[in-house]
Amino acid sequence: MSTHRSLAAGHTPAAGAAPATGTWSAAGKLPGPTYWAGAGAGALTLADGTVLMAGGEERARNAQDTAVLFDPATKEWRPTAPLSVSRRLHTLTKLSDGRVLAAGGLSGPYGGVSQPGVSSAEVYDPATRGWTATGAMHEARFAHSATLLADGRVLIAGGLAPRSALSQSALTSAEVYDPATGEWTVTAEPMNDARAGHPAVLLRNGTVLVPGGMTPIGRGLYAGQSFCEVYDPALDAWTPAGDLRSVRKSHQATLLRDGTVLVTGGDSPGLQDDWTYNPYSQWTTERYDPATRAWSAAEGMSTGRSSHRAVLLRSGRLLVIGGTDDATFDVGYQNAEVYDPQARTWTPTGGMVEGRWAFAAAELADGAVLVAGGLVRSGAGVPDNGDVVTDGTEFFTA
Structure with missing residues (x-):
């Protein structure tokens, strides 16, 4: 596969000559091929070490109600109680007491760009392995973010409606869930x-950073953005937090x-900040300093990637996995690499068994990383211009 880079970002991409670190190995099959679009990881490691995955979508983009548990000790997948409604482009958040909140999303068969989201939410209890309905959000939404706050509440922000x-709108609204009530x-x-489709990060001071994301600009068309802001739970207020150097979504x-x-x-x-044109996914990275609320260019990855996953390892290094190129969205990357924040260097890992994007990922109790499902090929990458979705799972071991 080809690698696309824009050399106008003020630094050079990571060198590819470093020896590979870490290996990937197959880890069984999901009950069915599934993928999880959006910025969330799609998988949560529970207190007992098992990994929960719930909802998602299949080749025809129909929402799923399936929930499964992965047992790292036996390397087996087993079903658990299904969601009360099917969900895709929803959020899963592990609460402070170990339960899991599923909120919003799209439900049922694929309904095109005008399909409304759901406002319902439900909570999974690992002790009973069942889901219980909880209060509904004030506004139905999908492709939103969810962040566990320091006080145990959950912030839901943005999304689509x-x-x-024939079209959608991005939301400015946000609401907070109280598990106690x-x-x-x-x-x-x-x-x-x-x-919408934006990541959200809980900072050390208890505030939440939301950087970039997307907004609809026409029928099935979306533009990335560079605007960032911070939510302060103590003040219940949003404050601008500078701009990314490049507009970004996925x-x-x-x-x-x-x-x-x-x-x-x-x-x-599109046009970059120096007026050069880049039609491909970004290999560039940026670093935000909460003390100064400023963004600065960081070291570039070996390749541009979108709809990938990033998992912070126990060593403090960052594992960036898979993805695809937004110019074509036709093949998933097997490529993965590790960033060392102290040395400020990227090192390639061994290749994944199967290339994928829009997949689930979670760090296990022993420090290994599990990836599951995802899109493998799409569009011109397959004879019928459809999607190829995998049920394959695998481990990364450093």
Whole structure:
């Protein structure tokens, strides 16, 4: 596969000559081929070490109600109670007491760009392995973000909703869920900018950073954005937090050990900040310093990637996995690499068994990383211009 780079970002991409670190090995099959679009990881490691995955979508983009558990000790997948409604482009959040909140999303068969989201939410209890309905959000939404706050509440921000029979709108609204009461409270003020498909990061000071994201600009068309903002739970207020150097959607944002945030990749087709043109996914990265609320260019990855996953390892290094190129969306990458924030270098890992994007990923109790499902090929990459979705799973071991 080809690698696309824009050499106008002010630094050079990571060198590819370093020896590979870590290996990938197959880890069995999901009950069915599934993928998880959006910025969320799609998988959560529970207190007992098992990994929960719930919802998602299949080749025809129909929402799923299936929930499964992975047992690292036996390397086996087993079903658990299904969601009360099928969900895709929803969020899963592990609560402070170990339960899991599933909120919003799209439900049922694929309904095109005008399909409305759902406002319902439900909670999974690992002790009973069952889901219980909880209070509904004030606004139905999908492709939103969900962040566990320091006080145990959950912030839901942005997302998409129908604008007309042929288009969608991004939302500025946000609301907070209280697990103690099961109730939702709309934040005192909305976000400064409408956004969807964005990552959200809890910072060390208890505030939440939302960098970039997308907004609809026409029927089935979406533009990335560079605008960033921070939510302060103590003030119940949103404040602008500078701009990314490049507009980005389908990117990842990760809190590093030193309290800074690293943003990797994403779609950014079009003119760059120096007026050069780049039609491909970004290989560039950026780092946010909460102390100064400023963004600065960081070291480039070996390749541009969108719809990838980023997992912070116990060593403090960052594993960036798979993805695809937004110019074609036709093949998933087997490529993965590790970033060392102290040395500020990228090192390739061994290749994944199967290339994929829009997949689930979670760190296990022993420090290994599990990836599951995802899109393998799409569009011109397959004879019928459809999607090839995998049920394959695999481990990364450093």
